[in-house]
Amino acid sequence: MNRAFSRRRFLASGSAFAAAPLLPAFADGQPAAASATVPPLPPELPRETYRERQERALAAAKAAGLDALVAVPSTSMAYLCATDPGRSERVMALVLRPKVPSAFVTPAFEEERVRRDAVVDRTAVWQEHEDPIKLLATLLSGAKRIGVEGTTDFHTAARLRDATGARLVDGAGLFDGLRAVKSEAEKAILKDAASRMVAAIAATHARLAAGMTEKETGEILSGELRHLGVRGGALVQFGASAALPHGGPGDARLAKGDVVLIDGGCRVRGYTSDITRTVAFGTASDEVRKVYAAVDAAQRAAFAAFRAGAIPEDVDRSARKAIEDAGYGAYFTHRLGHGLGMDGHEAPYLVQGNRVPLALGNVCTLEPGVYLPGKLGVRIEDDAFATADGCEALSARPAELVVLPA
Secondary structure (H helix, E strand, C coil), X not given: CCCCCCHHXXXXXXXXXXXXXXXXXXECCCCCCECCCCCCCCCCCCHHHHHHHHHHHHHHHHHCCCCEEEECCCHHHHHHHCCCCCCCCCCCEEEEECCEEEXXXXXXXXXXXXXXXXXXXXXXXXXXXXXXXHHHHHHCCCCCEEEECCCCCHXXXXXXXXXXXXXXXECHHHHHXXXXXXXHHHHHHHHHHHHHHHHHHHHHHCCCCCCCEHHHHXXXXXXXXXXXXXXXXXEEEEHHHHHCCCCCCCCCECCCCCEEEEEEEEEECCEECCEEEEEEECCXXXXXXXXXXXXXXXXXXXXXXXXXXXXXXXXXXXXXHHHHHCCCHHHCCCCCEEECCCCCCEEEEECCCCCCCCCCCEEEEECCEEEECCCEEEECEEEEEEECCEEEXXXXXXXXXXXXXX
């Protein structure tokens, strides 16, 4: 039922970070009162976690017939050794080989930083006048098949291939497969990040006023996230601007009757959330209510279909059918969702053509949308953790369209 929330009821439904556990994804009642203080961040992952990940990576490499793994600065490097120092013209790399101490190749002036931050057995240092590829080749001596992190630049990969004489294999699938399955500790961090984003969006809604621009609203939201102890941001789109799935924020000004679409995330302990809320400002037309109901039904269908063992394109199809049945099939123009973790977009992808079954511990966004050019757009996005018999919602949302007082 799409009855408008009063401002008090809306604020109670999630404007500040709740001290109680998250509500289910579809919250029909009012949640517990919000905490007056900002809760502490969840604990960092212990260093032992990264040792375990390296062992799992080597086991996956062995199963794939690989003699070694190489990761340049990237999310996958951070996943395996707790640090990503960033890329530059100076080569840095993590080298993993079975029964050999893990090594981090670094220029000499970065060694202390690497020793402080990276979970590795040793550093392999090169001086500015030396060729780091030769050092890498020495560490990889005897390896015939080397799995290379998928975002490695061509120049580095080609030089490494020539220096080692080995066959270089794209390791994207291996690294993605490791990262796609989240532990309970990772799930807790992702849930915390989702909670803070939901709270920041709701707090931003409470500060909306006619005439405010999308850019101003985006700045308010970023400030609310800082108040919650994290960094992040969002797309902000009013009215017809919301019909562009990745439009805004711009200079459009808020007017009574506009939809307000906010899509964003924040980072907690290296993991990110991705949440979208669409509300109406002042009043909601029959068309807005009809479109919102279609998207709401689509996301509910997606939650019912998302589970370990499900086929991603079937989950996408379940949501798409609900929107097609409402007559808006041509206006749902993107996939249902994507994996979520240390990157905002990562494997697995809920899209037609992906028939690789979901695994226990996959985390994905469920974000159906309808976009009517020149009129309005509605998207609802929440984060879900795949379980054996269904899924766990990592974010809570209102059960119905929210209409904010103008």
